[in-house]
Amino acid sequence: MLELKNISFSAESDGRNVEIIRDISLTVEDDKFIVITGPNGGGKSTLAKLIAGIEKNTAGSFIFDGEDITDKNITERAKMGIGFAFQQPVRFKGMTVVDLLRIAAGKNLSVSEACEYLSEVGLCAKDYIDREINASLSGGELKRIEIATVLARNVKLALFDEPEAGIDLWSFNNLIRIFEKMRSECKGRSIVVISHQERILNIADEIIVIADGKIAKKGSREEILPEITGTESAVNICHKMA
Amino acid sequence: MVQMDAVQERLFKEVADLHNIPEGAYNLRANGESIGRNTTANIDIQSKTDVSGIDIRIKAGTKNESVHIPVVLSQSGLKEDIYNDFFIEEDCDVLIVAGCGIDNCGAQDSEHDGIHRFYIGKNSRVCYVEKHYGSGDGSGKRILNPVTEVHMDEGSIMEMEMVQIKGVDSTKRTTIADLKADAKLVVHERLMTHGQQQAYSIYKVDLNGDGSSADVVSRSVARDDSYQKLDLCVVGSAACSGHTECDSIIMDNGRILAVPSLEANNIDAALVHEAAIGKIAGEQLIKLMTLGLTKRKPRNR
Numbered sequence: 001m002l003e004l005k006n007i008s009f010s011a012e013s014d015g016r017n018v019e020i021i022r023d024i025s026l027t028v029e030d031d032k033f034i035v036i037t038g039p040n041g042g043g044k045s046t047l048a049k050l051i052a053g054i055e056k057n058t059a060g061s062f063i064f065d066g067e068d069i070t071d072k073n074i075t076e077r078a079k080m081g082i083g084f085a086f087q088q089p090v091r092f093k094g095m096t097v098v099d100l101l102r103i104a105a106g107k108n109l110s111v112s113e114a115c116e117y118l119s120e121v122g123l124c125a126k127d128y129i130d131r132e133i134n135a136s137l138s139g140g141e142l143k144r145i146e147i148a149t150v151l152a153r154n155v156k157l158a159l160f161d162e163p164e165a166g167i168d169l170w171s172f173n174n175l176i177r178i179f180e181k182m183r184s185e186c187k188g189r190s191i192v193v194i195s196h197q198e199r200i201l202n203i204a205d206e207i208i209v210i211a212d213g214k215i216a217k218k219g220s221r222e223e224i225l226p227e228i229t230g231t232e233s234a235v236n237i238c239h240k241m242a
Numbered sequence: 243m244v245q246m247d248a249v250q251e252r253l254f255k256e257v258a259d260l261h262n263i264p265e266g267a268y269n270l271r272a273n274g275e276s277i278g279r280n281t282t283a284n285i286d287i288q289s290k291t292d293v294s295g296i297d298i299r300i301k302a303g304t305k306n307e308s309v310h311i312p313v314v315l316s317q318s319g320l321k322e323d324i325y326n327d328f329f330i331e332e333d334c335d336v337l338i339v340a341g342c343g344i345d346n347c348g349a350q351d352s353e354h355d356g357i358h359r360f361y362i363g364k365n366s367r368v369c370y371v372e373k374h375y376g377s378g379d380g381s382g383k384r385i386l387n388p389v390t391e392v393h394m395d396e397g398s399i400m401e402m403e404m405v406q407i408k409g410v411d412s413t414k415r416t417t418i419a420d421l422k423a424d425a426k427l428v429v430h431e432r433l434m435t436h437g438q439q440q441a442y443s444i445y446k447v448d449l450n451g452d453g454s455s456a457d458v459v460s461r462s463v464a465r466d467d468s469y470q471k472l473d474l475c476v477v478g479s480a481a482c483s484g485h486t487e488c489d490s491i492i493m494d495n496g497r498i499l500a501v502p503s504l505e506a507n508n509i510d511a512a513l514v515h516e517a518a519i520g521k522i523a524g525e526q527l528i529k530l531m532t533l534g535l536t537k538r539k540p541r542n543r
Contacts, residue, residue, distance in 0.1 A: 054528055074531040084532045090525045093489055094432075094461040104533045149533060 002028040002051065002157055002190070007060035009043075009050055020046050022213040023060070028157065030188045033179065035204040037196055037233040043213040044194045045087060048159045051192070052084040053077040064157070081156030085163055087194075089146035092133040097145055100133060104149040117148040120181075122174045139166040147178065158182065160193045164200065176203060196235045201225055209233055246272060253314035253343030256407070257373040264339075268310040269296055271324075273317045285309055285336075295325035295357075298338075302331035302363065310339045313356065318348020318382050323355045332363040332395075341373035344384040344410070353385040360390070362425075365397040372402070376409030383411040392419035394427065396451065404431040406441065414442040423451030423480075431460040435468035435496070444473045449482035449511065458486045464496030475503040478511025488517040 009021040021043050028034055036044050049055040051062065053074040061070040069077055078084075092100060101114045115125030121144035131137065133145065143166050150158050164172055176199060182191060193200055201207060207224040209217040217224055228234045246254070250272050258264075263278065267285035270278040276296075281287050284304040288297045298309055311326060330336065346352045362368055376384035392400055406413060419427055427447060435441050447456045456476055464470045476484035488500040502515035 052532055054532070074528065075534060075536050078532050078534040082532075086529065090523065090529050092526060103530065103535065106534055153533065 001030050001065060003063040004051075005061045005063065007047075007050060007057050007062070009046060009055060009057050020213050021050065021057070024210075024213075024215055025060075026208065026215065026218065028190050028192060030190055031183070032190045032205045033183055033203060034190070034192045034206045034208060035201050036192065036194045036208045036210055037201065037228065038210040038216065039232050042211045044210050045161050047210065048084070048161050048192070048194055051157075052082055052159060054084070078153075083150040083153045083155030083158045085146050085150045085158070085160045087161040087165060089142045091135060091137070091142065093135075095133055096130050097133060098129045100145070100149060101152045104152040106153070109152070114152075117152050118145075120151055120178060121145070121148045122171050123148075140168060140171065143167055144171065147175070151178070151182070154186070156189055158189070158191045160191070160195075162194055162196075164195060164197050172197075172199065176200065179203065196233060198229065198234045198236050201228075201234050246270075246277065247316070249316045249345050250314050253316065253345055253375065253377070254312055256375040256377075257314070257341030257343040258310055258312040258339050264308070264310040266308040266310070267298070269298075271311070271313040273315060274320060274322055282307060287311075290325060290327075293325045294322060295327070298326065298328045300328070300330045300334050300336055303333050304331075305335045308337040308339065312340065313342045313354060315342070315344045315346075315352050315354055318346050318352055318378075318380055319350030321351070321353045323357070325357045326359070328358065328360045328368075330360065330362045330366050330368055332365060334363065334366040334368070336367075337369045337371070339371045341371070341375070342386055342388075343373075343375045344378070344386070346376070346378040346382045346384050347380040348378075349381045351383040351385055353383075353387070355387040355389070357389045358391070360392045360394075360400070362392065362394045362398040362400060364395045366395075367399040368401070370400065370402045372404050374406040374410055374413070376411065378409075384409060385412045386410050387414045388416070390415075390417040392417070392427065394419065394421045394425040394454075396422045397424045398422075399426045399428075401428045402430070404429065406433050406435075408434055408436060410435075410439065410441070411437075412440050414444070416444045418446045418448075419456070420448040420450055421454040421456065421482075424453040425451060426454070427456040427458075429456075429458040429460075431458075431462075433460065433462035433470065433472075434465070435463070435470055436465040437468060438466070439468040441468070441470045442473070443470070445475060445486070447476045447484065449476065449478045449484055450480055452481040452510075454480060454482045456482075456484045456486075458484075460486075460488045461490070462488070462498065463491045463493065464498050465493045467495045469497045469499075471499045471501070473501045473503075474515070475505065476513055476515070477505040477507065478513050479507040481508060481510035482512070484511070484513045486515045488519075490517075490519045491522050492519060493521065 010019045118125040284301045286299045474486040486502045500517040504513040
C-alpha cells in the first residue's frame, strides 16, 4: 500500500517558482488498479515521477507498506518494489534487449525466460532478444520493451506513464490484457497507470483526475467515468488516433 | 582429471563461463602448463614443439562443435608468450572460446601475450569469443597483449566477440584480418578500463576480395584516470563494404582517443566509419536506477 500525504512539488521556471503539485493526498491500496487522468500539463507525470523518486517532493511524505520512503532515492524505492515504465523510454546503444531484461530481473534470466516477457508485449522474441536498444528500434517497439522491463521485475507497485502512447491499435488490446494478467498473477500488487484512454479507464478500480496540480475528482470507476466521458480526460482510442 | 584451485576456478568461470569441464575439444592452461586437454574425432589439438602454444586443426565439414582454450595465471611474476594456431578447413561451423584471466596478488608483474592465428577455409563459419579479465590486489601489474590474425578464404564468416571486462592494467590488443571474395567479418569489441589502466586497441582489416565485408564495432567505457586509444582501420581494395564504429563512454577523468580510419583502393569499395565519445546520459542512468541499480553500478555494464 502506498500513501501520499500532502505531497507538493515546485520547480524553478524562467526564474519563477512554479507549483506543479499542490498538496496531494491519496492512498493506493493493495490489489488496486488505479488510473490517473486529467488534462495535459496538469501534473500527472510529475506525480508518477515523485512516487518513483525521480523528482523530489518539496513537501509531504510517502509511506510505502508502512515505511516512510520520502528520503529514499530511486534505487532504494526500486529495490522495495516500485516499478516505472517511462512515457518516452530511452535507448541504450550497445546494450541488447536481453541485457536490459536481465538487469530488470536482477538475475541471469535464461533466453527462454526473457523471450516470455517479450512475447507478453507482442514482440516476436527471437527477432528481438539480441537486438541493440538503439535507433534501429521504432518508438512502438521501444515502448513495448519498456513495458517488458517492468514485467520482468515482478514489482509490488507498477507505475505506467501513458503506456499507450506510440502503440498501435492491435498492441493496445494486448496492453489491456497485460494489465489484467499482472493483476491476476500477483496478490497484493497494485498498478497505477497514467492515461487518457477510455479503454484503460474502463478497467480501473479507481480513477483520479488531476488538474492544475490538484486532485479534481477521485472515486470508483462507476462514479467518475460517467462524469469525464467525452472530455479530454477520457478519450476514445479510435477517435484519438483518427 | 583436471585439478584446479579456487582462484583458477573463478578465473575460468570469468573468462570462459566454465563451471565444469567443457564438452567437445578443449585445452585448459594454468600457470604456464596445460592442465587438461580433450580432442574429438574432428578437432585435434597438438602442442607446438618450437614455441609455447598449440595447433588446433578442425577437419572439413565439422559442424556444431566447440573448442575451449582458456588460460589462467594465478602466480605473480609469470610472463609468457603463447602461439596458438587454428586451422579450420572448408565448410565448418564451429565455436571457439578463448580468453585469459590473471589473478595477481603479488608484487611482480604478470603478463600473458597470446598470439592467435586463424586460417579459415572456404565457406566455413567461426564464432570466436575472447574474454580478458584481471583480479587480485597485489602491486604487480596484470598485462595482456593479445595479437589476433585472421586469414579468411572465400565465402567464410568470422564473428568475433572480444571482451575485456576489468582488472587488466595494461593491454595492447592488435587484430589484423584479410578477407578473400565474399568473406564476412563481424567484430564486437567491449572494453572497460578503470584506475590507472591503459588500453590500446588496434584493428586493421583488409578487404581484398570482391563481395567481402567487415563490420567492426567497439564499445568502451573509460573510468577513473584510465586511458584508451582505439584505432580501427578498414582497407577496401575490391568491390567490398566496410563499417567501423567506436562508441565510447567517459567518466571521472577517463580519456579516450578514437581513430576510426578508412582506406579505399578500389572505386567500388563502400566504406563508412562512425565515432562518438560522451558521458552516460542522465536519463539512461535514471532508467537503470528504476531497475534497482545504484548510481555507480550502471557504469560497470
